[in-house]
Amino acid sequence: MKIVEIREKTVPISSPIRNAYIDFSKMTLSLVAVITDVVRDGKPVVGYGFNSNGRYGQGQLMRERFLPRIMEAKPDTLLGANGVIDPHKVWDTLFRNEKPGGHGERSVAMGTIDMAVWDAVAKIENKPLFQLLADRHGDGTVKRKVFVYAAGGYYYPGKDDEQLKNEMRGYLDRGYSVVKMKIGGASLAEDRRRIESVLSILGDGQRLCVDANGRFDMDTAIAYAKALQQYGLFWYEEAGDPLDYELQSILRSYYTNPMATGENLFSMQDARNLIRYGGMRPDRDWLQFDCALSYGLVEYLRTLDMLKQHGWSASRCVPHGGHQMSLNIAAGLGLGGNESYPDLFQPYGGFPDGVKVDNSFVTMPDLPGIGFEGKADLIREMRALAS
Known part of the structure; x- marks a missing residue:
């Protein structure tokens, strides 16, 4: 072979x-x-x-x-x-x-x-990759239902609050109960208005995440933390530079609700430094390491071993990226879920055809490998490269 x-x-x-x-x-x-x-x-x-x-x-x-x-x-x-x-x-x-x-x-x-x-x-x-991973690196048990949230809420030319709400309604209508929007690309006052507009359309059991994409310095991150504390968000994501562990550690003194970060840490060693020095709290915070950006699954397995040694559960990991690789890892190795892009970055985002979202969970189909063959628009491009 x-x-x-x-x-x-x-x-x-x-x-x-x-x-x-x-x-x-x-x-x-x-x-x-x-x-x-x-x-x-x-x-x-x-x-x-x-x-x-x-x-x-x-x-x-x-x-x-x-x-x-x-x-x-x-x-x-x-x-x-x-x-x-x-x-x-x-x-x-x-x-x-x-x-x-x-x-x-x-x-x-x-x-x-x-x-x-x-x-x-x-x-x-x-075998589906999730089953292969459960057999080789777990106890053989697969978590067939995986939590997913809808990522969007980007800044867009001419996009007003009503358009932002319509976007989020679209995700909710498709079965998501957790949605995410961007912040930090406008003033704090404008972002608060945008956040409150989305919160106004959420029903019981529906939650909002916000993502600053590492934009803030210490003072701005703290100012946002104080303003966001009242909203009961699902998480406050990547307030400062991904390698500024001191900022992340200090921020927890100003923000007691869940925070998330890690998508721009590309090795087990960088992830370990976050755990050692970033003040992350294993009872509430979320880790977003993305195998597709950080040397792949081989390195991700090392990262999961490191987390276990430091008292963290794999269930606190919800990877960035919205791709089916992390979805398989979540199902096979017991992660907390996966990001999803229902509309963006197509055909690379999303799930195999016919997979539905129910209260922010999807059920993994039995497809060999990662399951790309189950998504018609994606596998068409892939086969064109291989043929």
């Missing part, structure tokens, strides 16, 4: 939306196909992967460094004891001759390739 070829294509997911820090007018992602020599129904088994929104495609980095390392490796050095491609050995090969630290862009490149490898391995074993 071997990997025959790996292909990458950089594709646009551009949009006129913006958050507090960036706009998405030139946003791209990398789509990867890992083609194996295993044949099913007359066709080779292919694993697919892509990186999450908010970080750009990494094709050049893959082609110059990472893909040649895999293709130049002896095939048997990438296999496990069962004779199947071993994602951990692939990961070790990808990281060969890389120094520690400096996680930024290479963690995205490796995470994208890693996703495709896991998709291929689960398909070869003819």
